[in-house]
Amino acid sequence: MPNLTNSSRIEPTRTQSSKRTALVVGASMAGLSAAAQLTDIGYLVTVVERAPQLRLVGTPIDVRGEALAVADKMGILDAIRRNKVSSDERPVFTTFVDASGHAVAELPLEMANDSPDDVEISREALINILHARIGSDTKFVYRDWPVALSQTGQGVEVGFAGGSSANFDIVVGADGIHSSVRKLVHGPEHLYRKHLGVYYAIVDLPSGALGIVNESRTYNCPGSMVGINDYGDRAYGVFAFRAPETEYDYRDMAAQRDLLTRAFRNEAGWHIPFLLDAVRDAPDIYFDSVSQVRMSGWSQGRIVLVGDAAHAASLFSGRGTSLAMLGASILAEELDASNHEPSVAFTRYESRLLPVVRKAQEGVIEARDFMVPESQNKINERNSRFPLKSLRH
Incomplete structure (x- = not known):
């Protein structure tokens, strides 16, 4: 060590x-x-x-592509695979829900991975x-x-x-x-850093919060996204919202909480109030601009x-x-x-x-627009492309 x-x-x-x-x-x-x-x-x-x-x-993050060969060369690939969080118990990458929490669409796992060998850890x-x-x-x-x-x-x-x-x-x-x-x-x-028009935040949640276990659920309202990702032993709340570059001290936790709270202050759909309470009470959150260098x-x-x-x-x-x-x-x-x-x-x-x-x-802009659509029409259009299994023919 x-x-x-x-x-x-x-x-x-x-x-x-x-x-x-x-x-x-x-x-x-x-x-x-x-x-x-x-x-x-x-x-x-x-x-x-x-x-x-x-x-x-x-x-959780993905180890994919050539990084798998790097991990193998380093002698840690087996340890990475032993600690992966994906399993047959999580058949979809995420389920999209409406403001009442009803499932409206689901994204298959293969849409998120480059190959079956990718490891989520x-x-x-x-x-x-x-x-x-x-x-x-x-x-x-x-x-x-x-x-x-x-x-x-x-x-x-x-x-x-x-x-x-x-x-x-x-x-x-x-x-x-x-x-x-x-x-x-x-x-x-x-x-060198280019803001991509979105801010992103993560907060720890208790496992099994609100009955969501071993799955990912995401709710969109125009220009924003919230989600709960539960991996059995760990759970996280996630936020994303569209906004121009904002001046703030990126090391100031109070400033981060304030920006996040203000971005969602007029939204009460799904579990947004619960997630904002978690942000308020958490000793630490992750918050930053979605950017490229x-x-x-x-x-x-x-x-x-x-x-x-x-x-x-x-x-x-x-x-x-x-x-x-x-x-x-x-x-x-x-x-x-x-x-x-x-x-x-x-x-x-x-x-x-x-x-x-x-x-x-x-392709990052396309991914941004997929996960954080800017209008209700674009949310509906996205959801129509990935109907629930029960609605597929």
Whole structure:
């Protein structure tokens, strides 16, 4: 297991070992995948995470396509499959309901998957599997993040919010759509993040809430969506609503709750009041813009971006985790193949992954309009395409 000691200072790692050193910023899917695979090719890795611990809250995610081969190479595919949440007990991906809760349409599972091999797994389970896969020499530091990056011919001098500084051979920015590394190296967020006209939120619910067990139910009113996804041992409420880009502090939970509450204050259909009460009472919620990140390049010198920091496709793509795992794998492969020459490895990494990213980013607007139709007519049109089994001929 990785070293979980949370030091108040990040010491220069070169003095600890003759190994090459890497700083990974962010301990989510991209960061943990990168840390594991950089360790495999001989790096001494430090992972720094702004949150006080690993972030486990979130709806289940998909491991699909080439990411399955990456998981197999890492030796974690069997563990991922053992922890999958999909089963024969959940025959449909989601059931659409009307304001009274009556089922009006259902989306078959095959509509959500690329192939029968795709694996749906809880965020918590995958985070724990990736975390356990990382070598014991890896150091994790929480409640800290880079505030200064200065490149020299032989490394990157990193200044941290906690007051320490250290030098690393390479720095990997895996800190998500609001990446601090991207901002320090490439400039303000607005240059790269494109808001797709929707905000999205998740809140934990008690399992079996309102009698919904082992299924997903979704209700749409014009321009918004709410749902309850129950996976037996975990349940989540989800929200999405159309809105232009809104100025708010994305780290301010009170501001997030206020935006969400105001977006649904005039809606009382289905279980919206229950879900808003859950938002009010929850110690933590997830809330953010549905956005894409588009960049012409993901590296500068010895600093490189992976995952959503480089190329968020948005949650409507269903491919964020798979892209993160694949990107981390390609990055490690190219570092190893280039004898750890960053300029060569990072260029090859970008050229190999970019076509996959562009494909994942396509079709997201169509998926948005499917899940969050802007009018009642479009809701009715969508539902008519996927009638209940009892109504099919």
